[in-house]
Amino acid sequence: MPVDQMLMFSLHYLGISADTDPPVVSACPADQPITVPVGTTTNIFTWTPPTATDAAGIQSIVSDHQSGVVVSVGNPIIVTYTVTDNNGLTNTDCSFALSVGQEADTDPPVVSACPSDETITVPVDTTTKSFTWTPPTATDAAGIQSIVSDHQSGVEVSVDNPITVTYTVTDNNGLTNTDCSFTLSVLPADLNWKCSSTKCYHLATGERSWQEAKNLCTNMGLVTTATGEKDPSLLFNDNDPDFEKIENLFSLSTKVWINCSDSANEGTLICDVDGTGSLHTAAQENWNNDEPSGGNQHDCVAVGLQSEKWENSMCNENYHTVCQVLL
Known part of the structure; x- marks a missing residue:
């Protein structure tokens, strides 16, 4: 068994x-x-x-x-x-x-050290400025996936065209924070000055005589440019393209005085090119048709809006004053 x-x-x-x-x-x-x-x-x-x-x-x-x-x-x-x-x-x-x-994640990332708004004043002949900054930091219990901005450090900003930089911070659960934003602005040292590649111009308000115009420009004080401080002087213009730039920069309704006169010696026209005594000998092609004219009654020179040429005028006439600095 x-x-x-x-x-x-x-x-x-x-x-x-x-x-x-x-x-x-x-x-x-x-x-x-x-x-x-x-x-x-x-x-x-x-x-x-x-x-x-x-x-x-x-x-x-x-x-x-x-x-x-x-x-x-x-x-x-x-x-x-x-x-x-x-x-x-x-x-x-x-x-x-x-x-x-x-637990469900309902808390977006916390952003720290967000850059502040920044405004930079540049010389009158400078049109852009580059900005740099240190990016913000962020923390989140779920961890940070990315910190992205719509403009990068080093961006170029134009005068009177500010930009706003915004950072988007995303955590590992996909929640975002866009609270970090700041504005970058560029302002000219003097808003009243407008520049071409060779000169900067300032249109004074009102109209005045030739001597008053000359004195106003001379007494304006120094103008800050990228190459240093410059003394302004009354406009000198001897070519049509240059005057077209002025017309594009300003709204003009009358003639514009230029730094030329024969009041010191009748018949001998003296033009001060840059306000420092650099003289210019008038060429016939600078004058409008039938100019110079007027004899000893017309000792000062203005540029006509239509002709864009020199025209003899009585010095006590009231025309636009445009001051200049050479770059």
Whole structure:
């Protein structure tokens, strides 16, 4: 007779039944779903192990994960206990899930050290200026994905055409912050001066005589240019293209005085080119048709708006005053 049959026969003969009941497990831990703040990626789980009873006695209570296990966000684990009695019967009904979820991210990045608005004053003959700055920094519990601006440090800004620089900061959950913006502006040292490539011009308000015009320009004070401070003088113009630039810069309604006169010596026209005494000998092509004319009554020179040529005028006539500095 086989051994197991002999054992069963012996137990039966002795009045003892075979053990067919597995251990009874109590106080099995429940599932533990945990939600952690943004920026936290793991959680440590602890629990009290279950208990067990069995008529034959408990041999062991064993789990496949120990209390204190670390679980990461989005990667749940199942803890299973195997309880074995002294007759080798087992119970694996005690199992529970440990999971870590993350709170919804509702906080955009926090931006620090955003540059301030900046305005730079440039000489009258300068039309652009480059700006540099240190980019802002940002923090976020989820981490920073990118810090991007719509203009880069070193950008060129034109006079009277300010730009606004805006930074877009994005965190790793896609939330953005666009609160960091600042304006870059360029202003001329004197708003009343307009420049070509060779000269800067200032149109004085009102109309006045030739001598008053000359005195006004001479007494204006120094003008800041890219090459230094310059003394202004009454306009000198001896070519049509140059005067066309003036007409494009200003709205003119009458003739414009130029720095030419023969009042000191009738018949000898003296033109001061730059206000420092540099003289100019008038060429016939500078004059309008039938000019010079008027005799000793017309000792000063103005440029006609239509002709863009020199015309003799009485010095006490009232015309536009345009002051100049040479670059």
